[in-house]
Amino acid sequence: MSSTTLRAERPPAAAHPLSAAALRYAANGWPVFMLGRSKRPVALCPPCETARKTKTPHDPQACPCLTCHGFYAATTDPHRIAAMLTAVPRGLLAIRTGAASGLVIIDVDPRHDGAASLRALMDRGLTPPTRYVRTGSGGLHLYYRHPGHPVPCDEGRRLGSGIDVKADGGYVLAPPSPHPDTGRPYLWADDGAQIRDMAPALVAACVAEVRRRAPVRPAGNPLPPRSGGAISHPDRLMSALVARISAAPEGRRRVTLYGCARGAALIVAAGHLTSTDAYDALVSACDAAGWPWAKSTPNAIRDGFAAEGVTL
Ligand SMILES: [Zn+2]
Ligand SMILES: [Zn+2]
Structure with a gap:
């Protein structure tokens, strides 16, 4: 932190605006990590990049680097979190989803018929009220408890157009990070709701075979089956x-x-x-x-x- 330009743009790490939220999530048992400010993973360090380029076997989960390999770097260790915030002072805070955090997040994007798809899910009882986030792009992140067996990430295929699933092998941008395009922060909806278990029908829909048919609104699905x-x-x-x-x-x-x-x-x-x-x-x-x-x-x-x- 010797650069005066960095100092001018951000307060020191101890007062980092994402620090309190990061530590709170970690205390919940949710591993957090930093994305670059464009929502992309932070670049690999030279040795990890060399391993990737040369296809040298390298277990991202076992890699000790602070910020390499995207969500694999996610941690609940307050010291590592503080170091991450220092290393990526202008980055965005993200939570690793899936079994690692015990979270499955239903990501509703209003720009792609997500609101209509969500109504269809609610009508079928798949998405009972739970704790949620208003995203910086006008969408919603519904937080549910991971069911304890693998739930894949999905993009609009299983639950309907504009509804993504962030689960095993995924992550979400977390409040109070700003959306990289709109600059608006992700915010918890302060309605006192607790994080609920996934409805059994929602779990079933999330692990359903996708090649046959999308279970909800197949006519509006943005991904027609392709070979x-x-x-x-x-x-x-x-x-x-x-x-x-x-x-x-x-x-x-x-x-x-x-x-x-x-x-x-x-x-x-x-x-x-x-x-x-x-x-x-x-x-x-x-x-x-x-x-x-x-x-x-x-x-x-x-x-x-x-x-x-x-x-x-
Ligand atoms: Zn590395
Ligand atoms: Zn590595």
């Missing part, structure tokens, strides 16, 4: 998209990124990649190509995804 074989080499396709980004001339960046996002969305829709991973790969490609950070970057990706019916 997993429709894209025979998703890795190569993704590499080609990254190459297009790095080769894009300055005046063609946004339109190139939009086109690449549409291509990446097809890989997501075919089930080869999560939309979060695709988003991260595209943003990393922009970073690697030396593009300055701009709001148009996430917007171009979202627009490209949306054009293919993929939600982020």
Whole structure:
């Protein structure tokens, strides 16, 4: 913390605005970690990056690094939390979901018919009142207790359009972090509700086979079933998209990124990649190509995804 510019932008770590919330979540047994301020995982340190590039076996869960490997770095240790806040002073606070925290979060995105899908779930008794967060983008995060057996993350396929599930292998941005696009903070709805168990029907819907049919609002589902074989080499396709980004001339960046996002969305829709991973790969490609950070970057990706019916 020797940099005066850092000091000018943020108070010292002891008074970090996310510190109290991070420690409170940790006391609940919810492991927390820091995302970059664009909601992306913090970059890997050089040794971990080398291990990734050279495909050297490296267990992210066992890695001792403070901020490497996204949610694998999540912790309930107050000392590590304080160090994380110091290491990523302008980052966003996130909670690891799934068995690690005992949380399953139903993520309602109003921009993709999430409100209507939520009403359908409520009508069926799947989402009883529980503690929830108002997200910085106008959505809701409904917090439920993890049922104790694996619950996969899902993006709009099992519970309906605009409803994601953040569970094992996932994370959510946590209050009072600001949304990277809107700048509005995530806030707990202060209605005194406790975190409830998942309704058995909700658990069943969350672990349902997705290839057959989406259980709710199939007509409005943004992800029509596509054959997993429709894209025979998703890795190569993704590499080609990254190459297009790095080769894009300055005046063609946004339109190139939009086109690449549409291509990446097809890989997501075919089930080869999560939309979060695709988003991260595209943003990393922009970073690697030396593009300055701009709001148009996430917007171009979202627009490209949306054009293919993929939600982020
Ligand atoms: Zn590392
Ligand atoms: Zn590592």
